[in-house]
Amino acid sequence: MDKITRKNSFRQWFSPINLQLVEENVKMMKLDYYTKKLTTESFLELLLFAQLQEVESLHALSDCLFDDQLQKEIDLDSISISQLSRRLNGINPDIFQRIFLDLVTQIHEKTHYSKLVMPLKIIDSSTLPLNLTNHRWAEFRKTKAGVKLHLRLVFMEKGISYPEKGVLTNAKEHDRNQLEVMVDDKECMYVFDRGYLDYERFDRMTDDGYFFLTRLRKNAVIRVVDDFKLPVDSAVLSDQMVLIGTTQNRAENYFRLIKVVDSKGNVLQLITNRFDLSAEEISEMYKSRWAIELFFKWIKQHLNIKKFYGQSESAIHNQVFIALIVFCLNVLAQINTKSKRTILQISRFLRASLWKPAYIWLLKIEGKGAS
Template sequence: MDKHKQKTSFCKWIAPVSFENLPLRLQEQIGQTNTYVKKLYFDRFLKLMLHAISSQKASLRDIEASLLNPDLQAELGFDSLSSSQISRKIRRINPIILEEMFYFLVSLANQGKRNGKLPKAFIVDSTTVSLNKTRYPWAEFRTTKSGIKLHLRLAYIGKGDAYPDRAIITNASVHDVNRLEIVVDEKLATYIFDRGYMDFELFDKFSYDGFFFVSRIKKNSLVHVMSEYEVPPGGSILQDQMVVLGGKNGYLTDPYRLVEVMDTQENKLRIITNRFDLSAEAISQMYRSRWEIELFFKQLKQQTTIKKFFSRDEDGLKNQVYLALIAQLLTYLVKLETQSVLSSLTIQRYLFASLWEASELWETRIRGKPTESK
């Protein structure tokens, strides 16, 4: 059978963003972008760019050269395209379209719910990508360089099981705490973030509004101990206290819980939270799950090439970031559907190894249990 008459792994991967599967409003927006277009229609552009991301293309010329592949030619319906044509398309697409596509995929991930499992927490953090000041003058950052910042919220299900469900792209000069309230919007959920988001008044506001949080505090934070809780001997928990923060003519918070723990590197961590219903060990483990977002950022930059941008234009750059996030969600949706125990990164690698093979081959590989190392 001709492999292009059956569903390839690539087709399986991108199926959720196929035109017919998208919401009507998004279809209408996409239709408007195809006006007066002769070759690079939006669906072809999307396939080309997702292929470039999945195969880690480093430049527009690499993408141009990839069209020498007959399988990709057959998928797209044309056999050549210049790097300048790709560049123009990237910057002419309205980022709102790809942003809405990202949130559409988030809704699918939320519906999947991993056999009914709800997120244990939401991890919030940002990552900064430094840029050349001359090439990206619009991306305000520092005197000597430009940059953008991706503010991200990760829905955390369990170790190795998380997906992005909120994303905001700003200039790197925007402080993290200025975007925190935007991503904290689900009551009774627990939000985990680092000390870069410390704001005593905001902590109180979260508590008043019914949001739980777990965060580190800075070394110079003023702490007033109100009472001590018993700490089991021999563990990593050093102290468990009820405290208020601030003072000395500054803002004084409501009572919170301060858990001091020793990490694996023998460093002391001071964790503040408004969760009084959990054990100190559970609070410690919850904060340590923050490492999941660090791994996600590392994978996003290394495996989806957002360190190497294909456009100097602001819209083009935002489009590439959203495409990278869309690629991550597409892989996560396959993980959900197949109930695979493999990491998203491993699933992505298996995809690239069997890109133009029948999708059943890829699905069979990722449904299996991971091989134990000897």
């Protein structure tokens, strides 16, 4: 990042967002046709501010405009709650999804993603609960409502993980139905848990040239075809070539079954269609799956996606994609400064220096500021 800048910290953090892309999509979607005051760009900045500051409601966000610095930043001196609500419910979530995907592309480029021999992509989902009375469209169970965020996370070396693709569905949607949507890259290794078990899809993925690693249920029917020899000091219990499934529901391809013991002493049965790696390497790959659990935990704790500002489907989707944009902007700040600070530290330092000159925030996250 450029340290010799007159930008404030918020504007520096915001700078990876491609405003030309935003403008093109605003025109294409006709998002600002009847807008005199709260443009899409100003609304984007306001929602990002709300996420950073963990603003709890549209009422509170409207009150935040009492801040002269915020008024100056988004060129808006006041806005009513009803205007905020109409904008949140009416704006097409595609605009925020495209901004998110553009930031992902930037992260790919800056992390030398394409140079990795076999990137790991972790697939999982998390349900975001909603109030059934206010969200009938998202009915989940008799007394519950919710949406489900299906996510693909890129797991990089040096501990950098970031969301690459997100799909929002009704919470009733089964994880298996999203597997084919999430699998589109033959140059990576997909890691996912038992919720995605589907022998027919495993065959299809294998026949189409996709690599995967997942976990079998304890009661899975297995026929051992061959046993592979393990090193004497291996922590792996067994390494076998197997056929999986019953006569009525059986996969056609041969797979590799590796049994390992987790940190709690439970035996895990890992299934994969890769035979070129050692059993230990496969076992280590599966451990990376916890990165997505940590990601979901992080965004639920530190971003505003537990309490939603609106009741419509568009409002919920908009708020979730804004949260993903915030996370990607923090990752880019971490990468651009080569910072050893955590995403949480970067975010806290930003909140503390939001309207101060950008160099103060940059020096702090680079570890050069005052302790």
